[in-house]
Amino acid sequence: MTRLNLFLLALAMICSAAVVTSQHRARKAYGELQKEQEVARQLDVEWGQLQLEESTWAMHSRIEAEATTRLGMQMPGTPRTQVILPDGKAVGRTTVKDDPL
Structure with a gap:
């Protein structure tokens, strides 16, 4: 019985470490996603400015x-x-003069 309890305790510790690690990775990936979305927004603004400049x-x-x-x-x-x-x-x-071409 003691062996089973120790095995289950070790399994619970491993699972909890895996959960913490996966949450950390998810938060890190979400932070990178937010940064990339901000860069994409800045590039969209720059693209609009370039189109305006081109039309001018x-x-x-x-x-x-x-x-x-x-x-x-x-x-x-x-x-x-x-x-x-x-x-x-x-x-x-x-x-x-009146020819659109």
């Missing part, structure tokens, strides 16, 4: 202003402008 740099008015001031470019005159249709045919020499 890609604005048509900004590109046109850079082309005229920095590169000295200008809109071509009427005789040098053609409209190209999707089928590849050119339609006369007209201005393209």
